[in-house]
Amino acid sequence: MKTFSKIISKEISLFLILLLLGLNSVVIAQQKEEEDEATKAEREKYEDLDYKKFYPLFKPTFDTRISDLAFQDLKKVMKYQPLELNPVFQVSDYYFQRIYDFDVLREYQAIHSTCDSALRYIELFETRLDEKEVKKKGKRYYMEFLQFPANDSLTDEKVNMLHIQNELSRRKEVLAKQKVEVDSIYLNFKASINEYLIANEIFREVCGTYPTIKELYIMAEYDSLFEKIAPMKEHYQKSLFYFDLYKKALEVHPMDGYATSYTVLPIEDYRIHGLTRTSFLTNNIRLWDYAKWYDDVLQFYKDEIISMRSMVTSYDEKLETLVRQKQSTATPSEERFYLDLYTVGKIKKYDPNAYPVNIYEYKEQKINLLNQIAYSKVINSGIKGDLKYIRSQADVWTESEKAMDRINSIPTDKESVGYKKHAKYFQHKYNDNLPQYIATEKTFIHSQQQNAEKLLKEIIVNYFSSNVADSADFVTYEKDSISLEPIHDTNEFLVRRINTLHVRPSKNDHKLLIGTIKDDKSLDVFVADLDSANNISWVTRYPYKKQEYQGLPTIDIPYINLKGGSLHLMVTVQGVKVGDNQLTLNNKVLIFEQKSGKLLREMSLFSNKYPRVFQYLQEQKSYLVAYKGRSKNNVSSYDTLNIQNIKVDGEIVWNTNLLMQGKVNEILALPNEYLVVANINKLSNLDGSKVLSGEHGNFGSFNTGILKLDYYGTPTNGTVLSSSEPYQTIFALTDYDNTLNLIGVKGVYREHQDYSKSDIMLITLKINNLKVVEKNIQ
Structure with a gap:
């Protein structure tokens, strides 16, 4: 059974082999048929080519360079006469001859390809070469090997296998070296x-x-x-x-x-x-x-930028130390604090919009605010009408506004480029939470701002509110009495007065009471000194000749100036004199010694206009007086405002006339010019060619106008601090530091007004260019 199976298996295998051979023969026959059709002429040419005759044609000497045409012929000989071996070497020699022909940098791949081709054909030739080939065809084809570098030092006349191997080995070494060197x-x-x-x-x-x-x-x-x-x-x-x-x-x-x-x-x-x-x-x-x-760049970064970054942190810490010192000290510095320009400049040199500088600028302002708070506490005499104290509170408000502006300018966006530039600083100093720091600081600023506004409003309410009253006030002094005018007779146009009684702080914790005595018997001005217990220590009276007037004239003290140990009073008496039929004005300046009340001097001012502002110029020994209207109540018309600079001996230094609808408030004397501050609807020169106009035309709906006069009283510049809502300046203060503080109330002017229901108005501006620094009006 096993023998039968083996016989059957062999027969099947034999059948499959014969079948495959048959199929292969068919394919070969088909290819042969197609090839004959396509390349018959080529095949016949190269199959019949006698290579032994062709060889000396393309290679007459050993160092003959094989042409490209001969190379193509050699390739065809290899194809159609495969038993001929020498063409294989000649093809390798063709490539070998060209390994130095190429640009190494531009034709690197071509060099490698050429070397590889030369080596491939050398190896193919070497593989097929044998002694029989050398003995049979050595004299005909290979005698050139005796002349190649590997054998050129030999004297052999017959080539052998060793000669060929030596040259082939040499060529392979050359090719390998060429590739290494090219690589x-x-x-x-x-x-x-x-x-x-x-x-x-x-x-x-x-x-x-x-x-x-x-x-x-x-x-x-x-x-x-x-x-x-x-x-x-x-x-x-x-x-x-x-x-x-x-x-x-x-x-x-x-x-x-x-x-x-x-x-x-x-x-x-x-x-x-x-x-x-x-x-x-x-x-x-x-x-x-x-x-x-x-x-x-790295060295510069280490030398400059790292030190700059260290400076950013250290300077912030320095400012924080100064802030803590200001918070803990009661003694203010005399000079305003400014940032170190070198430090800020070095930071801004590399970051013009450096966020830390915004924080520095806020802390600079906070230091000045704290210093102003300390200064205000030092000069607080307990008398809220003290002008220095009033101005100090106005400065506290101004510094608070500046601080709020500064802190609002600090960017807090952590994703912004400016924040990223100093990210480690913000992380180290502010725990990467600037909004929290800013919120805390804003609470502090707001409290200081509110305190200053509250105090200034109290001063305005208590000192400048006016109410109609029917009864008179009395101050007892020894056996006599001082009768004061009813409140409704006070001059509500004038500042720095408490109803009918003017109060001024004096030396040694005393204060001066200034008022008028007007009854059936007397028409007097009085000055009284009160000690700290409010006991009157002395009273000085200046009598007017009441009998010169028909009926009871009015007497007012439009303006008071306390300077250089002397009290200067502008006093106006208005009435009809005996024998006349019209009102006359008697304007006079009275000068008293502050400590004793002694009358030092008196000077009459000859003008038929009502005095509105009076200012004593101590250095010039003269007075600035502004007149407007024929009587105290003649204020609403658009008419002449006359300003005079009058020597103490009565000589007029200069005289300026303007047109105004409004109320003149202050004339401030500066070293080389004068500032006229007024609540106006309109202010112009006489011919109307230069006009300052408020936002509103109705009298009482004021804006503040500021006019500059030169040393000779000639107008040079001016501005109106316009606002959509009316307001009125009550007093203007400066400390000759290029800063002007305007303090007043919002709303329209009324003859009698309770300011307790009014919002306070505060404006701070620079005198040199009349530019507003801070304001709380729109």
Whole structure:
């Protein structure tokens, strides 16, 4: 059974073999048929080619360069005369002859391919070569081997197998060396280019990210820049390393037409130098020195930027120390605090919009605010009518407004570029939570601002409110009595008065009471001194001749000035004199000694206008007086405002006439000019060519006008502090520091007004350019 199975299996196998052979014969026959049709002429040509005759034609000598045409013929001979072995060597020789023909840098792959082809045909020739081939055809085809370099020193006349093997071995060594040398040139050259291009790309990315070198420096900390771009230096140095290897390879395998040196260019102008890509295939290779640029920038960063960042933190700490000192001391400094310009300048040199500087500017303002608060406490005599104290509170309000402006200018967006530039500073100093710090500071500022406004409003309400009253007030002094005018007879146009009784702080915690006595018997002005217990220590009376008038004239004290130990009073008596039929004005300046009340001097002012403002100029020994209207109540018309500078001996220094609808408030004397401060609807020169106009035309709906007069009283400049809502300045203060404080109330003017229901108006401006610094009106 097993024998039968084996027989059947063999028969089946034999059948399958015969079947496959048959199929293969059919395929070969088909291919042969197709090949005959396509290449019959070629086949016939090369099958019939007599190679022994063809050989000396293409290779007459051993060093003859095989042409491309001969190479094509040799390939065909190999195809159609496969038993002929010498064409295989000649094909290898064709490739071998061309291994030095290529540009190593531009045709690297062609060199490798040529070497590989030469080696492949050498190995194919070597594999098929035997002694029989050498003995049979050595004289005809292989005598050239005796002339090849491997055997040219021999004197043999007959070629043998060893001669051929020696040359083939030599050629294989040449091919291997050629590939190694070409690799050394090309790969090192390519590596040098690649490394340089990587360095160039890193630099280009840096330039694309940071538009300026300052931006680079300031963002380096947040972006960890130097850690990121350190590979740029490494790649650049590798580029030089590989180029040196390429140069050494060229010494072994010289090539004409390529540079073996380069020029290193410094990167001096950021984003101008260093961006271009260098061609290594030119005779002038120019390399940007990325390594030196990296070293220089890093060194500068260490020397300048790190110290600057340290300065950012240390200066903030210094300001914080000053803030704490101001908070804990009761002694104010005489000078205003300013930021150190060197420190701020060095920071802004690299970051013009540095967020920390915004914080510094706020702390600068906070220090000045705290100093002003301390100063206000020092000069607080307990008398709220003290002008210095009033101005100090106005300055507290101004400094608070400035502080609020400064703190509102501090950006807090953590995602902004400006914040990221100093992210570590904000994290270290403010726990990365600026909004919380700002909210706390705003609470402090608001409380100081509110306190100042509250105190100033109390002063205005208590000192300047006017109410109609029917009864008189009395102050007892020994056996006599001082009768004061009813409140409704007071001059509500004038500032710094408490109803009908004017109060001024005096020395040694005393105060002066200034008022009038008007009854059936007397028409007097009085000055009384009260000690700290409000006991009257002395009273001085200045009597007018009441009998010169028909009926009971009115007597007013439009203005009071306390300066240089003397009390200057502007007194106006208005009535009809005996024998006349119209009202007359008697304007007079009375000067008393402050400590004793002694009358020092009196001076009559000859004007038929009603005095509105009076100012004593101690240095010039003269008075500034502003007149408007024929009587106290004649104020609403658009008519002449007359301002005079009068010597104490009565000589008029200069006289200026303007037109005004409104109420003149102050004339402030500055070193080289004068400021006229008025609540106006309109103020102009006499011919109306230059006009200052308020927002409203109705009398009482005022805006504040400020007019500058030169040393001779000539108007030079002016402005109106316009507002959509009316307001009125009650008093204007300056300490000759180029700052003017205007304090008043919002709303329209009324003859009798209770300011307790009015909102306070505060404006601070610079005198030199009349620019508003702070205001609480729109």
